[in-house]
């Protein structure tokens with residue numbers, strides 16, 4: 125699965141800000157950690173501000189502050205501000221054919237799973253995933269269904 | 273952190289809880305299934321208790337008639353489709369008026385501890401992908417997508 129750069133920047137920015145909701149950070153400070161250009165990030169922050177996820181703080185030490193609830197805002201909420209998810213609204217070549225409809229159904233399965241995944245992971249859950257080390261021991265390979 | 277973490281007690285289900293479980297499940301799902309729950313109690317509340325866990329949560333100072341706050345059910349499943357034994361959670365509900373007070377989390381932690389005692393190092397569950405409430409809950413408790421994909425077919 126691929127995310128547009130704006131969505132990626134937005135996710136990093138809200139993760140950074142929601143890690144300490146009282147703290148305010150400038151666009152330059154957020155950009156520095158992830159090596160992103162302030163120019164693109166400023167546009168992204170503007171969209172997040174309009175959506176009420178972050179709040180612009182004026183003044184000499186101005187910047188942004190997180191204004192949502194990290195336990196309720198999901199990755200899907202953030203991504204959907206920047207791009208439609210999956211094939212929704214897009215026309216497939218050959219849409220009117222049986223084959224086109226079959227392909228649409230299969231792609232729909234993938235989209236449904238992506239939506240359920242991104243819609244169930246809150247920023248608070250993301251912070252936990254960031255902190256957690258991946259398990260040292262890899263999962264044993266599953267045998268084929270039915271073979272016992 | 274939550275404002276009010278209810279002082280609760282988690283214990284194994286008893287025969288006298290079955291009616292309360294039926295009532296709570298009917299409230300949550302809108303579908304009373306008393307035969308199902310009586311059967312489940314006979315299988316999970318009485319037999320092979322070292323690998324079957326039917327746990328209920330109640331207020332710390334519960335009397336005999338106090339309704340349950342919630343329940344969780346799971347078992348050790350071995351070698352399903354070639355997977356090494358693991359803990360399976362297949363039922364969880366919290367009283368709709370007592371949600372977001374940490375009851376679900378305590379039930380989840382209690383059954384995790386039981387599975388660990390039974391020697392398991394993994395726990396699994398299955399959730400409808402359009403049912404975001406339990407999906408968010410399980411994700412919040414640290415669960416991630418596993419290596420299996422669930423498939424089904426309409427049988428004509």
Ligand SMILES: CC(C)(COP(=O)(O)OP(=O)(O)OC[C@H]1O[C@@H](n2cnc3c(N)ncnc32)[C@H](O)[C@@H]1OP(=O)(O)O)[C@@H](O)C(=O)NCCC(=O)NCCS
Nearest residue numbers: 195363364365366371372373374375376377406408409412
């Ligand atoms: C899922 C369920 C068991 C959660 O019980 P609960 O006692 O409310 O959960 P907790 O208070 O322990 O919540 C623990 C965490 O889960 C997540 N969570 C729970 N409800 C949430 C909600 N409505 N929105 C977002 N996250 C939620 C949060 O991360 C929460 O932590 P927080 O309160 O610090 O934000 C309960 O909502 C329920 O019974 N749902 C219906 C039954 C069901 O669908 N069961 C699954 C089929 S087996």
